[in-house]
Amino acid sequence: MSMAAPTTTPAPVAPIETGRRRRPIRSRMRGGMIGYLFIAPVGLGLLVLYIYPAVATFALSFTEWGPFGGNTFNGFTNYAAVFRNELFWRALGNTLLYMVIGLLVIPIAIIIAALLNKPGLRGVGVYRTLYFIPFVTLPVASGMVWKWLYNGDYGLINAFLSSFGVSGTYWVANPSTALLAIGIVQVWSQIGYYLVIFIAGIKAIPQTYLEAAELDGAGPIRRFFLVVIPLLSPSIFFCSVINVIATLQIFDLIYVMSQSSSANPAFNSAQSIVTLFYQMAFVENNKGNATALAFLLMLLIAALTAVQFRLQKKWVFYD
Template sequence: MTQLATAPAVRGERPAAARPPRRRQHGAYLFIAPVGLGLGIFYLYPAVSTFALSFAEWGPFGGHTFTGFTNYLTVFRLETFWTALGNTLLYMVIGLLTLPVAIFFAVLLNRDGLRGVTVYRTLYFIPFVTLPVASGMVWRWLYNGDFGLINQFLSVFGIPGTYWVSNPATALFAIGVVQVWSQVGYYLVIFIAGLKAIPKEYAEAAEIDGASAFQRFWRITLPLLSPSIFFCTIINVITTLQIFDLVYVMSASATVNPAFTASQSIVQLFYEKAFVESDKGTVTALAFLLMLLIAALTFVQFRLQRRWVTYV
C-alpha cells in the first residue's frame, strides 16, 4: 500500500479551493472603488499635501518656498498654542463625562414596562440633531450675566450669578456643559442598542443567585457593553479634539479680547491664524500637529482596549 506524498502547505497561503475567483475579486474592487477614490481625494491627498506644505512659507498671492521646520518652531513658540492645547484636552476630558451620563439614562430607558420610551428617546436625541450654532446661541442667552435664566434661577436661592461665557474662570466649563448636553442623545441610542443585544438570561440567573441590581450592572451589563463603550470613546475623543462650533459661537474672538483664550480650542486657533491673520504656514503645521494628536490618542486607546480584553 503506497502513501501519496503531499507537499507541505506554505504558511499564510490559502488553499486553491478557498481562493475566490478572479472575477469576484475584480467585482469587489469595483464596488469599493468609489469609496476608495473619495478617501484618496478628500482625505489622503489633503493630509499628504498639508504635511508637505507645512514645511514651506506661503506668499500673499500664492506660491511657497521651503523653510524646513520653521513653521513648527513658530507654533511651539506660540503661547496661545499651549493654552489652546490645554483647553482642548480639558474639552476632551469633559466630553468623556458624556459616556457615563448616556449609560445611566440608557439603563433607565431600557427597563421593561416603562411607558413613553419612544418619547424620551426622541427628547434626548433632539439636542444632537440641532445645529451647534443654534444650540450655542440659545445657551449663550441662558448664560447671559444680565438677564440670563440661569442667573435668575440662582438669584431665587440668593446665589450670585456671573458672566458665564465672559468670565475666563468659567467660560470653558460652561461650554463643556453644553457639549455634554448636546452629545448625550447620540451615545444614548448606541448604548440602548448595546443593552438590547445582551441576553436577559444572564441578569435573571444572577438575580436568582442573589446578586443586587448594582452587582448585575457592574458584573454583567457593563462588561458586555464594553464594545459599545470602546466605540463611543473613540468617537468622543476624535469629536471633542476638533470642537469649534460651540466655542466660536459662545465665546468672542481671541483677537478682539485676549481674555477669551481661556476657552479657545486648537481648531479655533486654526481659524484665527488662517482666516484672520492669514498665516498659512503656521496653519498647515498646526493642522498636521492636530492630526498627529488625534492619531496618537486613537492608537493608545486601541492598545489599551487590547490589553483590557486580554485580561478581563
C-alpha cells in the first residue's frame, strides 16, 4: 500500500522594503506650506512690481486718457497711431542698432578675461576693479563725463585727435555720430559686469582639458577657440540674453548725452523706444499711445528672448 506525500504550506514571504516609507499627507502638506512661505516675498514682489504693471499696461493700452483723468476704451486706435508714427520706426531701428552694438561687449569681455587669467600676471585685482568701476557708476554720472569728453569745442577726444592733425566733430550733437558715440559709452560701462562672469567661467574650466590640448600640439589661440570658448558657451548664452534685454531698454545715456529734446536732430537720430515712450507719456501727455508703445517693447523683448532660447541648443556645446 502506497502512502501519499505530505503536503506542506509555504511560509509567507515578508515584503521587501523598496524604499523609505512615505510621509503622512499632513506632514507633506506642512512641508509644502513652509516652502510656499519662503518664496512668498519673492512671489509677492513679482506680482506687485512686474505682473500687475504688465497686465495694467496691456489693459490701458486700449484706452484713451482724458486730460483730467478717466479712461475711455478706444480699441486698437493707440496701436494704429504708434505704427503710423514715423518716430516709432526710427526709434525701433535705433534700438536694434543699440542691441547689436551692445553685444560687442561680450567678445571684448571674453578676451580681457582670458588675458587677466594668464598665470603670473601681477595686479590682477587692480585691473578687475578698474574694469568694474564703470558698471557700478551711475549712468547719469557716466553720461555727463562722456558728454564732456565728446564736446566738440573743448573735449579731450577732439584735443587728442587734433594732435594727429585730425579734426573732430560734435559727437553727440551730430545726427550721424550721436548713436555710435552713445553706443560706445554703453559698451564701456557694461564690460566690468560681464568680465566678472567670464573670469569665473574660465577659472572653472578644468586644467586637464587645456593640458590635453597642449599635448596634442594646440597653441594658445587654438586652445582658446577649441577649448575655452565651447566650455564658456553657457556663460556666453546667459550674458547674451541679459545684454539684449538691457540694451533694448536703454534710456539714461541717451537722455543725458543727447540734450533730451525732440527739437534736437541728434536726439531724434539717437533716441530709443524707451526715450520715445518718455516723450509721449510725460512731454506730450499722450499716455494712451505711450502705454501701447510700452507693451510693444515688452513683446519685442519677449520675442527676441524666445528666439535666443530657441537657438540655445545649436550653439551651447557644454552644460
